[in-house]
Amino acid sequence: MKLLDIYAKMQDDIQYIERKLEGSVRTEEAELNDASLHLLKAGGKRIRPIFVLLSGRFGRYDIERLSHVAVALELIHMATLVHDDVIDDAATRRGQPTVKAKWDERIAMYTGDYILGKALDVAANLERPDIHRILSKAMVQMVIGEMEQFRLFYRLDQSVRDYLLRIRRKTALLIAVSCQLGALAAGVSVPLSHRLYKFGYNAGMAFQIRDDILDLTGTEKQLGKPPGSDMRQGNITLPVLCAMRDARVREAVEAATRGTTPDEDALKQALKLVRKSPGIREADELSHRYIDKAIGALNELPDIPAKKDFVAIAKFIADRSH
């Protein structure tokens, strides 16, 4: 089954979540309202809601209950994006101006806080202390992941392990929790919800590695932002870490990440060398290993259509070009 078929099959429920997302952030405070809707309308892949819904298929599927989890998780994800944009000084995301660029820093800050508050407000509909506990712990880990990312900016001496720990907190954890909470909200047993967590975790690792590869190899049109954005910011990702085992590439990356205002020529040269290096392939292989692990985690789960959908999505993640 192709990815588009999965989306088509889930269309009604995805649209239901979309309406709930929009409804959840509406407020009479005009700027918070507009900035939040701007963020929502800029789209996104909605991986977290989709993972929530599919995980819910392993239990008593109740779209209303699942929507609380899906909306809360997508809002938490969006809140972190808008706060990241304040710090990153990014002008565009997904081809749209960022809240900071379109409004200002202050509005970006409070829009993030507001969306986070709304996320918790939606989650409060679920009278499940276990879900609240998992959510708050994931939020804390995500922030620590963001801090780690910044601490390691421009650090060419970081290890692959540093990178993996960081994307684990920054990305994989919230995707893992999407599966876990979708399952728990549908009354799936704790052990099976943990299998789904494992699936989400490994799929999330693969997703972020693929994202980091695409940032190097994609076009501006595919990415919605200029390629090489990570290196431009000093964010040293897995393909670059692998590529730097070649001294010539390492020197080029050093030149490109020296000082905080990037030298565009040095950056272009470094990007070119990384793209041609085995680093891309090595990162790609690791991404596929995570996908294999993700699919392996599904083994003990019943053979329902959602399982096949998860497999198809996992395969897509590792090979996607956008």
Next chain:
Amino acid sequence: MKLLDIYAKMQDDIQYIERKLEGSVRTEEAELNDASLHLLKAGGKRIRPIFVLLSGRFGRYDIERLSHVAVALELIHMATLVHDDVIDDAATRRGQPTVKAKWDERIAMYTGDYILGKALDVAANLERPDIHRILSKAMVQMVIGEMEQFRLFYRLDQSVRDYLLRIRRKTALLIAVSCQLGALAAGVSVPLSHRLYKFGYNAGMAFQIRDDILDLTGTEKQLGKPPGSDMRQGNITLPVLCAMRDARVREAVEAATRGTTPDEDALKQALKLVRKSPGIREADELSHRYIDKAIGALNELPDIPAKKDFVAIAKFIADRSH
């Protein structure tokens, strides 16, 4: 009973909360750890924890359960302070450098997010959906209050009603919720917890009005920051709104808040005129009316020592000079 006596009587429990606060934010991520502890050690009046504890006296007082509410509320309050400092560009708060000044904007942003995540993590210890719902709604209203404050910066045409609505969301609500949740966590009935909410709400309004008066009349030593900070930022508070009914004062305030870089001479002149105006007294009278309402809200509550303590604190709030 004097305020110091109340603090002395509660000392063991306040110190217990203090240790819990410190423990709650500890992390291996060095910068988040240091910035969070810096914030905590800078102190503060701990009004929210104290109101939680006193409200808990109207039910089954269990310091462990109450500490979850007290710590969560104080952390939410701290998270909003550190985010405000990012926007306000403040160099000091409570006589200490702000996180933004001592570290940077990025760390202030993520420290706020981190502390907020930890607040929810602590609140998750209470398996009480009603408490989660009240907390998340209060958070949303606080952010809306912050946005309103900024929207009305430099707006001399705002009404007293605008001001009151704003401080209600920005300050009074979280203090009201401190009383309400302290009561609910101690098993107090919903109607009585609502009386305590009313007490907290009115005491919170009085507290903020008094704070806004002190910002005009206090010394740098008393305030831990230069007097007139609100006006310097374009934050038009109640005493200034009242004082501006005099055209001469209004002109001086206009001159002091023209452009975003304040003219120090104009500011001094405006401060001087506001201080001498009846605006201070009028604001003070309103603050006292809120205190009377706060004390009135306690009427139907049983005559336990905590009630007398609340009355003493309320009286202190309206007359405090720091």
